[in-house]
Amino acid sequence: AILLFRMGDFYEMFGDDACKAAPILDIALTTRDKSHADPVPMCGVPYHAADTYLRKLIDQGFSVAICEQLEDPKTAKGLVKRDVVRVVTPGTYLRTDEQSAQFLAAIAVDKQATGVAFVDVSTGEVWCGEYSSAAELQEPLQLWQPRELLLPELVRTQAAWAWLTPWAEAAGVCLTWRRPPRLAQRNPEQRLCAQYGVAHVGALDLDDVPLAAAALAAAIAYVEETQQQLLPHLRQPKRLAQEGYLVVDATARRNLELFETLRGRQRRGSLWGLLDVCCTALGSRRLRRWLERPLLDVAAIMARQNGVAALVANPLLRAQLRSALTHVYDLERLLGKLSFGSANGRDLLQLAQSLQVLPSLQSLLAHGGERELERLAAAVPDLSALAAEITRTLTDQPPHGVREGGLIRAGADAELDRLRALSHEGKSWLADLEQRERTRTGIKSLKIGYNKVFGYYIEVSKANAALVPPEYERRQTLSAAERYTLPELKQREADILTAEERAVAREYELFRGLCERVFASLNEVQQAAEVLAETDALAALAEVSAVHGYVRPLVQKERGLWIRQGRHPVVEAMHPGQFVPNDLVLGEGREMLLITGPNMAGKSTYMRQTALIVLLAHIGCFVPAAEARIGLVDRIFTRIGASDDLGAGQSTFMVEMVELAHILRHATPRSLVLLDEIGRGTSTYDGMSIAEAVMEALQTPGRAPLTLFATHYHELTDKARALPGAANCSVAVEETGEGIVFLHTVVDRPADRSYGIQVARLAGLPEPVIARALALLNAREQAAAAGAQVATTAAGSRDESSAGLPSKACCSVVTPPGPLPAPGLTADATTSEVPPAAWSAILSLLAECAAVDVNQITPLQALNVLHTWVDRVREVLAWAASK
Numbered sequence: 001a002i003l004l005f006r007m008g009d010f011y012e013m014f015g016d017d018a019c020k021a022a023p024i025l026d027i028a029l030t031t032r033d034k035s036h037a038d039p040v041p042m043c044g045v046p047y048h049a050a051d052t053y054l055r056k057l058i059d060q061g062f063s064v065a066i067c068e069q070l071e072d073p074k075t076a077k078g079l080v081k082r083d084v085v086r087v088v089t090p091g092t093y094l095r096t097d098e099q100s101a102q103f104l105a106a107i108a109v110d111k112q113a114t115g116v117a118f119v120d121v122s123t124g125e126v127w128c129g130e131y132s133s134a135a136e137l138q139e140p141l142q143l144w145q146p147r148e149l150l151l152p153e154l155v156r157t158q159a160a161w162a163w164l165t166p167w168a169e170a171a172g173v174c175l176t177w178r179r180p181p182r183l184a185q186r187n188p189e190q191r192l193c194a195q196y197g198v199a200h201v202g203a204l205d206l207d208d209v210p211l212a213a214a215a216l217a218a219a220i221a222y223v224e225e226t227q228q229q230l231l232p233h234l235r236q237p238k239r240l241a242q243e244g245y246l247v248v249d250a251t252a253r254r255n256l257e258l259f260e261t262l263r264g265r266q267r268r269g270s271l272w273g274l275l276d277v278c279c280t281a282l283g284s285r286r287l288r289r290w291l292e293r294p295l296l297d298v299a300a301i302m303a304r305q306n307g308v309a310a311l312v313a314n315p316l317l318r319a320q321l322r323s324a325l326t327h328v329y330d331l332e333r334l335l336g337k338l339s340f341g342s343a344n345g346r347d348l349l350q351l352a353q354s355l356q357v358l359p360s361l362q363s364l365l366a367h368g369g370e371r372e373l374e375r376l377a378a379a380v381p382d383l384s385a386l387a388a389e390i391t392r393t394l395t396d397q398p399p400h401g402v403r404e405g406g407l408i409r410a411g412a413d414a415e416l417d418r419l420r421a422l423s424h425e426g427k428s429w430l431a432d433l434e435q436r437e438r439t440r441t442g443i444k445s446l447k448i449g450y451n452k453v454f455g456y457y458i459e460v461s462k463a464n465a466a467l468v469p470p471e472y473e474r475r476q477t478l479s480a481a482e483r484y485t486l487p488e489l490k491q492r493e494a495d496i497l498t499a500e501e502r503a504v505a506r507e508y509e510l511f512r513g514l515c516e517r518v519f520a521s522l523n524e525v526q527q528a529a530e531v532l533a534e535t536d537a538l539a540a541l542a543e544v545s546a547v548h549g550y551v552r553p554l555v556q557k558e559r560g561l562w563i564r565q566g567r568h569p570v571v572e573a574m575h576p577g578q579f580v581p582n583d584l585v586l587g588e589g590r591e592m593l594l595i596t597g598p599n600m601a602g603k604s605t606y607m608r609q610t611a612l613i614v615l616l617a618h619i620g621c622f623v624p625a626a627e628a629r630i631g632l633v634d635r636i637f638t639r640i641g642a643s644d645d646l647g648a649g650q651s652t653f654m655v656e657m658v659e660l661a662h663i664l665r666h667a668t669p670r671s672l673v674l675l676d677e678i679g680r681g682t683s684t685y686d687g688m689s690i691a692e693a694v695m696e697a698l699q700t701p702g703r704a705p706l707t708l709f710a711t712h713y714h715e716l717t718d719k720a721r722a723l724p725g726a727a728n729c730s731v732a733v734e735e736t737g738e739g740i741v742f743l744h745t746v747v748d749r750p751a752d753r754s755y756g757i758q759v760a761r762l763a764g765l766p767e768p769v770i771a772r773a774l775a776l777l778n779a780r781e782q783a784a785a786a787g788a789q790v791a792t793t794a795a796g797s798r799d800e801s802s803a804g805l806p807s808k809a810c811c812s813v814v815t816p817p818g819p820l821p822a823p824g825l826t827a828d829a830t831t832s833e834v835p836p837a838a839w840s841a842i843l844s845l846l847a848e849c850a851a852v853d854v855n856q857i858t859p860l861q862a863l864n865v866l867h868t869w870v871d872r873v874r875e876v877l878a879w880a881a882s883k
Contacts (some may be wrong), residue, residue: 001063001087004050008073011066012044024060025053048400054088055095061174063089063226087226090174091148094122094340096333099281100288101125105146106222107137108214109155115211116240118144119219123285123332124233124339124526128212129240134160138167140240142250143292148174150222178218188217195220195230204236212240232519233335235526246294246618247635251659255638255674256611257570258291271612274570275621277543279325282332282529283536290537294618296632301555303372304538304620309552310370311542312622317368318546321539324361328354328536331529335522338515345398345407348514351525352390355383358528361535372538379531381524390514405504407511416510419503426496430456433489443467448489456493457483541621548573550622553613554629559670560587561614561706565626568609569616572624580744584610587631590727591704592695594720596711596751597731599759602744603710604640606731607674610708611636614672633706634670637663639678664697671705673698677712688713699723717750 002021004011013021014032018041022029031039045053057064066088070081091104101120108115114137117128127144131137134155141149149168155161156177168175189201192213196204206213216237224230253259261269272291278284295301311318329350337343358380365377393412399405408416434448443464450456454475460468461481472484518525544550548569565581572579580602586593595603613623617630639659660678667673678694679687691713698707704725720726730751732743740758757773852865 001065001089002057003065003067003084004045004054005067006047006069006082007044009047010044011047011050012042014040014042016041018043020062021057024056027053055093058088058090058093061090063087086228089148089176089226091119091146091150091176092121092223092226093147094333094336094342096122096330096337099284101144101285103144103146104148104150104219104223105141105144106150106215106219107152107155108211108218109134109152110211113211115209115213115215116140117212117216117219117237118146118240119216119223119234121223121227121231121234121340122336124231124235124335125332126216126235126237127240128206128209128216128237130209130212134158135163138163139249141167141173142171143253145171146173148176150176150178150218153177153179176222178222188214191217191220195234196236205239206237209239212237227340229341231336231339232522233332233339233526244296246296246615246633248292248294248615249635249637252611252636252638255640256608256615256636258615259288269570269574271570271615274573275540275544278536278540279322280328280532280536281330282328282533283325283540285332286533287537287540290619291615294615295620296618296634298555298557298632301618301620305552305555305622306370307372307376307538308542308545308620308622310368310373311539312546314368315546317364318539318542320364321361321535322543324357324364325532325536325539327357328532331525331532335518335525335529338518343515344400344402345394345511346400348390348511348518349394349396349398351518352387352394354532355387355525355528356391357532358383361532365535376531376535379527381527383521383524383528386517386521386525389517393510393514402511403504403508405500405507407507413506413510416503416506419499419506422499423496423503426492426499429492430496441467441469449483454483455485455497456489457485458489459483541619545622548624550616550624551627553617553623553625555617556629556631559631559706560629561585561610561631561672562587562629563610563613563623563625564628566609566613566628567624568605569612569624571605571609581626582606582609582744582746584746586706586708589725591725592699592707592709592720592723592727594695594709594711594716594726594728594750595730595746596714596717596728598733598740598742598751598756601731601733601742602746603731604676605744606746607640607676607708607710611638611672611674632670633672634668635666636672636674637667637705638674639663640674640676660694664694667698667703667705669703669705673705673707675707676710678709679713688715691716692719695719695723695726699725714750720750 002013002017004013006012018029021027022043025043025045027043027045029041029043032042033039054064064087065084066086067082068085070083073080089104091102093102095102102122103118103120103125105119106117112132114131114134115128116131116137117126118140119126129140131140151164155164165175167173188210192201192204192206193199198204201207201213204213206216220230220234248256248258254262257270259270259272260267267273272288275291276284276287278287295304311321331351331354334343334347334351334354337347362377362380365373365380368374368377393408395407395409398407410417410420430448434446437458438444438446443460445461445464447459448456449459457475458472459481460483465482468482468484472486474482475485476483550569561584563584566584567579567581584593584606595606597603609624613625613628614630614633614636616623617628618633623630639656656678660675663673663675675694679689679691691711695709695716696719698704698709717728720728727748728750729746729748732745732747733751734741734743757770757777760773761767761770848869
């Protein structure tokens with residue numbers, strides 16, 4: 001770690017630490033002992049601003065050891081005693097200005113399974129679980145996005161974990177490798193029991209997941225080692241179980257833009273950015289957790305819907321609740337600061353102000369007229385005494401520090417008032433002494449001052465040095481003044497300073513007493529935070545639902561989706577009044593919807609809005625539609641958009657195929673699958689074949705998921721007609737004299753063309769390019785039509801005259817009309833001498849040539865085709881010679 005060494009009012013860094021830190025912190029790099037032959041590099045930052053600089057180092061992946069002065073320099077003999085009081089790492093840094101979670105993760109492994117634990121030291125949130133393989137850990141790691149991951153050294157070289165380092169580099173996760181003795185220095189059960197004050201891990205519901213318990217113990221051991229203390233605000237662990245929750249994997253979260261946009265990775269423009277109108281950081285984190293773990297229990301969904309419905313129906317109640325919540329601070333983070341020992345008087349006042357909201361909030365919820373709101377009201381703890389004690393004890397504007405005084409209100413403590421009176425009397429005496437000495441000596445500029453080195457002194461300018469009485473004792477000489485003391489000043493100085501120091505010490509003692517009082521009510525304060533978070537999240541969903549005109553969906557166990565006039569929530573919000581709603585029916589023998597139409601017409605939006613409506617329904621929110629019935633969905637899969645993974649050596653097409661394979665392996669009849677342009681990353685015939693095979697696989701009887709399949713392969717529409725559970729639809733387009741107009745309306749028929757060149761014109765391609773593209777398109781369409789006609793004629797002739805002629809299968813790139821018989825032809829043959837079978841062979845070969853798309857075929861495929869044709873011509877010539 002980089003060592004921050006406290007020296008007076010600065011944290012100093014030396015040697016290599018200084019060389020690393022100076023450019024990151026943008027501070028001057030100097031040297032110690034400049035006259036030395038080999039001076040030591042040095043840099044420093046003010047201790048009161050250390051947190052700003054500390055964050056910069058942590059964000060660069062460094063750990064920082066804080067070395068503090070452990071005794072008062074005024075009373076220390078020799079060197080001031082110092083020691084490392086904590087080590088700040090990316091996973092243990094307390095970010096109080098961020099709303100999202102900040103997890104430290106740990107992994108424990110054996111031959112059969114893998115355990116993982118996530119601990120947010122800032123809020124006390126704890127999760128853990130077990131998985132059967134290393135590969136299964138990718139999903140929870142991507143979902144929970146830890147800042148730091150603790151790993152046993154033994155997995156560093158194992159092939160099963162080869163994905164870990166590239167993933168961590170891409171995600172900005174700090175990997176900390178730990179040897180087993182340091183991973184958990186005592187028995188995991190003992191460490192967990194010590195942390196939570198229980199006799200057995202069974203009390204934590206971890207006895208059946210020993211590796212999860214071991215991972216949690218490793219995380220807690222690391223926190224204890226780096227912070228040199230246990231953190232009492234860590235909550236009992238929750239299970240990382242996928243059962244009971246709709247699974248939205250990392251690919252789906254990214255493609256659906258749940259938490260950030262694909263372009264720019266901005267929160268604004270994401271679903272969370274739309275929904276998060278919460279008044280507190282507590283509510284924002286709770287709402288995000290709901291989006292990450294949508295419910296699968298109909299009763300739980302309906303209970304949450306009831307709360308949202310009550311607040312939508314009562315806008316006055318909703319406004320009053322949200323107004324009260326604006327006075328609530330981040331209780332979870334405040335408790336975290338108290339546990340770390342970094343809280344000050346202002347933090348305690350914010351905690352008290354937040355607790356003071358509880359009675360009015362409880363009253364509003366109790367009169368909400370709905371069981372879910374009444375449940376929340378009943379869960380509000382009574383913390384009015386704690387809030388009153390804090391506000392009664394602390395001043396209205398306490399200082400940032402806790403050891404300089406000014407924290408405690410006058411009248412809060414009799415002993416403190418007495419010490420303050422002594423100190424005040426001493427200062428009054430000093431003022432009287434100053435006035436008396438001015439009168440006695442005739443020195444009008446005489447003044448009494450104080451510094452830490454000489455204590456109290458009498459300062460006289462050198463111009464008045466001749467008027468100084470003989471009983472004055474010189475203490476210090478300055479360029480323009482002399483400083484003296486008097487016996488009576490020295491006598492009172494000790495009393496004055498002692499009273500001040502004792503008063504400051506008494507204030508700190510009272511402040512620590514308040515902190516202990518909060519810890520004594522820790523469980524109740526955390527319960528209050530739970531109620532506030534849930535209330536705020538419910539109110540936010542109700543606010544969004546009311547403002548944007550959402551409706552309450554019917555969530556049912558029966559499979560299928562029925563949406564009338566559905567809308568994309570984010571697109572609609574960003575373009576109010578312009579969105580064109582559409583209907584959707586999936587299920588009941590209509591498991592797949594094949595969607596065709598031009599680019600920019602709205603196919604992807606239509607698919608995404610369906611997934612978002614399903615997701616909103618599963619978190620208990622109202623949905624953007626005129627009416628909706630949503631059958632429970634167990635997973636949402638997406639294969640949308642083009643992306644590559646150059647770091648892993650995977651092309652766009654390979655990434656598409658990997659994701660598609662994952663969908664085909666894991667989709668169930670309860671899943672919702674969104675597929676956009678499957679097969680476009682390879683040749684036309686390969687891509688079309690893959691897409692058709694995928695359609696068939698997704699329509700396997702008894703296993704067919706609910707699927708939206710967008711494509712530009714219009715040939716697949718015939719396949720959709722042939723599959724019993726598939727249906728065709730398209731996004732309508734209107735052609736005008738000036739081009740095309742996107743109607744954004746989904747109709748129950750396939751599109752007749754792709755309108756690619758028209759879209760290119762709308763995108764601003766130069767007109768000469770557009771004209772050339774149209775000419776090429778017309779030429780290819782005419783050639784294809786002629787080729788199709790010739791192939792039909794040739795096939796008919798071949799049926800009559802090709803019996804017994806040789807044939808050879810064509811390569812996989814093109815499919816010939818049939819066997820290709822061909823009698824031999826000499827160079828001087830005339831038309832009249834060419835038998836009908838020869839003409840059949842010639843026309844068939846020409847049709848086959850016309851069917852090859854030269855813009856799609858690869859060089860290798862072209863050589864294969866040519867090789868096949870040459871072989872067949874030679875066979876025909878040999879056959880002709882034999883005749």
